[in-house]
Amino acid sequence: MSDATYEPPKVWKWNTESGGKFANINRPIAGSTFDEDLAVGKHPMQLYSLATPNGVKVTLMLEELLALGHTGAEYDAYLVDISEGQQFSSGFVGANPNSKIPALMDHSTNPPTRVFESGAILLYLAEKFGEFLPTDPSTRAECLSWLFWQMGSAPYLGGGFGHFYAYAPAKFEYPIDRFTMEVKRQLDVLDQHLAKHQYFCDDEYTIADMAIWPWYGALVKGTIYEAAEFIEAHTYTNVIRWTDQIAEREAAKRGRMVNRAWGEPSSQLHERHDAGDFDTQTQDILNPEPQAESAE
Ligand SMILES: N[C@@H](CCC(=O)N[C@@H](CS)C(=O)NCC(=O)O)C(=O)O
Numbered sequence: 001m002s003d004a005t006y007e008p009p010k011v012w013k014w015n016t017e018s019g020g021k022f023a024n025i026n027r028p029i030a031g032s033t034f035d036e037d038l039a040v041g042k043h044p045m046q047l048y049s050l051a052t053p054n055g056v057k058v059t060l061m062l063e064e065l066l067a068l069g070h071t072g073a074e075y076d077a078y079l080v081d082i083s084e085g086q087q088f089s090s091g092f093v094g095a096n097p098n099s100k101i102p103a104l105m106d107h108s109t110n111p112p113t114r115v116f117e118s119g120a121i122l123l124y125l126a127e128k129f130g131e132f133l134p135t136d137p138s139t140r141a142e143c144l145s146w147l148f149w150q151m152g153s154a155p156y157l158g159g160g161f162g163h164f165y166a167y168a169p170a171k172f173e174y175p176i177d178r179f180t181m182e183v184k185r186q187l188d189v190l191d192q193h194l195a196k197h198q199y200f201c202d203d204e205y206t207i208a209d210m211a212i213w214p215w216y217g218a219l220v221k222g223t224i225y226e227a228a229e230f231i232e233a234h235t236y237t238n239v240i241r242w243t244d245q246i247a248e249r250e251a252a253k254r255g256r257m258v259n260r261a262w263g264e265p266s267s268q269l270h271e272r273h274d275a276g277d278f279d280t281q282t283q284d285i286l287n288p289e290p291q292a293e294s295a296e
Helices: 053-067 090-095 118-129 137-167 173-196 207-221 237-247 250-255 276-286
Strands: 045-049 075-079 103-106 113-116
Touching: 045 053, 053 118, 053 137, 053 207, 053 250, 090 103, 090 113, 103 118, 113 118, 118 137, 118 207, 137 173, 137 207, 173 207, 173 237, 207 237, 237 250
Parallel strands: 045 075
Antiparallel strands: 045 103, 103 113
């Protein structure tokens, strides 16, 4: 156990020097900090996002819809650099009063429809295009149960485990222990389900998989928090099978690149305004050019 103790004062005060990787963007108040409109491109769907697990959920879905031929799902994806505080512009706050990516504006409606919260965006798109959400009431209930499971569970993974294991200014045994226990329990829930089912709703790839994959698939592959060894990720064999299966989907390969501004240059597509944007990237992968040092 850590011997660090803390006696809370009667009234909490905002300590702007609290430390941690994201201390500069964390605030106890909501609303915009500067005036700036959102850019609007030519397509029906305007996405303001970043390729974190929450952002990737939406681009997985949009790319799947486009692969099925839904031209109404054509989209412009703008990069929101949350480390620079771009989620606090007046335009972004108008799209999402919660100041978090992803935020979607559907310009095919008049007036445009704003949708925030990644789960709500997945559900909105699934209902609008009639895809990736079963219509049979029982299967639909199973799909929505897993979708909402993800929305309720991932904060323990990201805000709990990830924060204290990877981002906090110091390592404290108590929170790391508590959230590791919970995250391993969650992985076991997923693993036991996937031992009996190909996807979360039997053998159908749905918005439930799209919500869970960017978080828990990345966790077992060690691409978030570099914790694969610590949590013994290799023991969750069914989660790994499912993760690899989804990674093979062409739409998933594209979706995970959109609004990505780190990693291998060939894995990044900062903004997406046209399906052809990926072709340029594919050529880079096939014919790699020596890359200059990137400032990102
Ligand atoms: N429940 C939200 C969570 C969104 C979220 O936490 N987004 C993070 C990036 S993954 C963010 O924008 N953080 C910026 C901030 O906290 O200021 C969702 O699923 O859309």
